[in-house]
Amino acid sequence: MQEKDQHRTNARNAGNRLVAGHASEDPFAAAFKATRMPMIVTDPHQPDNPIIFCNEAFRKLTGYSDDQIIGRNCRFLQGPDTDPDTVSKVREAVATGRDVAVDILNYRKDGSTFWNAVFISPVRDEAGSIVYFFASQLDFTNVKSREADLAAARHEAEAEVAKHTANLRSALEARMLLVHEVDHRVKNNLLTMASIVKMHIRVTRDDGRRQTLLSVLNRIEALSTVQRKLFTLEDVSKFDMSxxxxxxxxxxxxxxxxxxxxxxxxxxxxxxxxxxxTPLSLIVNELVGDAVRRGLSDGGGDINVVVRRLNGHLLMRIEDTSEPVDFDVENAELGRMLLEASAHQLGAEIERKQEGRRTIVDVVLLVGDLEEDAR
Known part of the structure; x- marks a missing residue:
């Protein structure tokens, strides 16, 4: 018993050191504690990789108190119906220091079950050694229930579609709810990825690696923006490019x-x-980001962005005037590859012209006959 108490004390001390490493005004630390997404940090250097820190959302999700969580391996959330293959997948990823994302049936303190979408990632120091494991959770039990309800509604509608148009409309509304639930989950996963990258940036001392991580974070945030904009219209099949x-x-x-x-x-x-x-968002992010980097010279610069419809095509022009500056060759090559891949996926044509200090890039692709005005 004394050994068990000592292990929990060691875990709590490690968590206190982790918190002490972040100033109280640190926005990332504040977000970690206050976010509605349950999150934990574990210490693989202690016996059985115990939890050393959790936020309030994790305590609310599981029903356990801080004293009942700290110092324990997170397997205490498993129960009789937890899939052993999923548990093995998590164990193997942790043992080999890899990211892992699983959907697993977990148990709360009161014995009730919930479906947990878990994402676990190692946090490494500048030498590449794992110092912590970071895990986020998402309770998607309601989504599972809605999937079952939607399936039943769909079968009934298919059987009597001619007589029950009202039932069909209800099923489509339920489907829309499911789409929004999935959208919510995607946005939370993007937030989790951004948080992990930000944490990695904090522990990275190498300037080159930090710049690489910042470029990754920039692209994740662009995808987060497009995901948020996808559901601003009633018709989720359309996207407001402007x-x-x-x-x-x-x-x-x-x-x-x-x-x-x-x-x-x-x-x-x-x-x-x-x-x-998604591919359009990456094209805009890369081209405008490139123009902004050129405008960071001493004299600044002008950037003009045009988006319009022309004979069933989308025309996007990004024009900038600035003094040339040195650029990161590796990041520029990654940007070029992303542009080529996105353009190929869209069937888009990208034309670049250089006229002295003036750079003009035109992107043209067929968008069909969707209405021009969303309002």
């Missing part, structure tokens, strides 16, 4: 804090199929 471009470009320029980077926007209302949203 509004997305306005928000992303403005955020990219504002983030520089530079008053000498002058931005002008000419954005006509334009809807495109939602399936094109």
């Amino acid at each position: 509004e997305f471009t306005r928000e992303l470009v403005t955020d990219l320029v504002d983030a520089t804090g530079r008053k000498d980077i002058r931005l002008s926007l000419d954005l006509a209302p334009l809807l495109v199929p939602a399936v094109k949203a």
Whole structure:
């Protein structure tokens, strides 16, 4: 018993040291504690990789108190109906220091079950050694229930579709609820990935690695923006390209804090199929980000972004005027590869012209006959 108490004391001390490493005003530490997503940190250097820190959301999800959680391996949430193959998958990933994402049946303190979407990732120091494991959870029990309800409604509608149009409408509404639940989960997973990258940035001392992580974080945040914009319209099959471009470009320029980077926007209302949203977001992010980096010279620069519809095509032009600056070759090559892959996926044409200090990039792709004005 004394040995068990000592292990829990060691775990709590490790958690206190982790918290002490973040200033009280640190926005990441505050977000970790306050977020509604349950999160824990474990210490693989202690026996049985115990939990050393958890937030309030995790305590609410499981029903356990802080004293009942700290110092224990998170397997205490498993029960009779937990899938052993899933448990083995988690154990193997932790043992080999790999990321892992699983859906697992867990048990609360009161014995009730819940479906838990778990994402676990190692946190490494500058030498590449694992110092912690970070895990986020998401209770998606309601989504599981809705999936079953939706399946039953769909079978009934297929059997009597001619007589029961009202039932069919109800099933479609239920399907829409499910889509929004999935969207919520995707946004939470993107938030989790961004949080993990930010944590990695904090523990990284190598400037080159930090810049690489920042470029990854920039692209994750662009995807988060497009995911948020996908559900601003009643029809989720369409995506408002102009509004997305306005928000992303403005955020990219504002983030520089530079008053000498002058931005002008000419954005006509334009809807495109939602399936094109992700590759389009990456194209906008890469091209505008490239223009912003060129505008970080001493003289700043002008950036003009145009989005309009032309004979069933989307025309996007990004034009900038600035002094050339040195750039990160590795990041530039990654940007080029992302542009090529996204353009290929869309069937888009990208044309770049250089006229002295002036760079013009045109992106043209077929978007069909969707309505131009979303409002």
